[in-house]
Amino acid sequence: MSAEFWAIIGVGTIIFFTLLKTNDHLxxxxxxxQTFWEHLLDQRR
Known part of the structure; x- marks a missing residue:
């Protein structure tokens, strides 16, 4: 099993699970x- 093989499997798995996610999760x-960025920006003011 080559490194390329595992890279393709890994990327494919990530894409597969990403497509399975619902819009609610997104x-x-x-x-x-958004909350994280607002908090970060508030701290810098």
Whole structure:
């Protein structure tokens, strides 16, 4: 089993699981990122 083989398997698995995720999960992640950035920006003021 070559390194290229495992790289393809890894990327394929990540893409597969990403496609399985629901929009709710994406929205949740988005909201957390937004909260994180707002918190970071507030600290710099």
């Amino acid at each position: 929205a949740e992640t988005n909201r957390r990122l």
